[in-house]
Every structure is written in structure tokens, then in C-alpha cells.
Amino acid sequence: MSxxxxxxxxxxxxxxxxxxxxxxxxxxxxxxxxxxxxxSADPGALIRSLGRPPLRDQGAAAEHYLTAVVVRAATxxxxxxxxxxxxxxxxxx
Numbered sequence: 136m137s138x139x140x141x142x143x144x145x146x147x148x149x150x151x152x153x154x155x156x157x158x159x160x161x162x163x164x165x166x167x168x169x170x171x172x173x174x175s176a177d178p179g180a181l182i183r184s185l186g187r188p189p190l191r192d193q194g195a196a197a198e199h200y201l202t203a204v205v206v207r208a209a210t211x212x213x214x215x216x217x218x219x220x221x222x223x224x225x226x227x228x
Contacts, residue, residue, distance in 0.1 A: 171223035172216045178209035 179202040187194040188201065216222050 169221060172213075172221045173223040174213040174216075175209055178206050181205055 182198060182202045182205055188197040190197050213222070
């Protein structure tokens with residue numbers, strides 16, 4: 136059994152400077168309004184553009200599940216954009 140360990144001194148050295156204090160509750164400028172969002176007609180195209188996953192005997196299944204995740208993410212993103220009123224109107228362009 137070894138002797139008692141020495142505690143490391145967690146104090147800063149006298150030469151170290153602390154960061155200046157900032158007012159985190161200050162007023163900030165509002166961001167610009169976002170551009171209207173146009174949902175993708177085929178979100179699975181991203182996965183297909185990469186080709187089959189290089190998994191021996193599992194490429195088709197992996198591609199299926201990766202596509203399912205991307206489609207689900209696009210669906211959730213579209214729902215979120217819709218709830219915020221950010222979906223592009225068909226009359227916009």
C-alpha cells in the first residue's frame with residue numbers, strides 16, 4: 136500500500152487571468168425571418184445517391200433502414216416547419 140496521495144491544488148496560478156464578466160441576460164437583435172421551406176418530394180434520394188452500403192449480404196437491408204430513417208427525419212422536419220408556419224405556399228413559386 137502506498138502512502139497518502141497529495142491533493143492537486145485546483146487554484147489558478149497568480150499569473151492566469153479570468154475571462155471578463157459578460158451580461159448573459161442582455162437584449163439581442165431578433166434574427167431575420169427564415170426563408171420558406173419546401174419539403175423534399177423524395178428524401179430517400181439522398182441515400183440512393185450514395186449507392187449500396189458496403190455491407191456483405193446486408194446492403195439491401197441497410198439501405199432500406201437508412202432510407203426509412205431519412206424519410207422519418209424529413210417527415211418530422213416538415214411537421215415542425217408546418218407548425219411554425221414556415222412551409223412554402225404552392226402559390227409562392
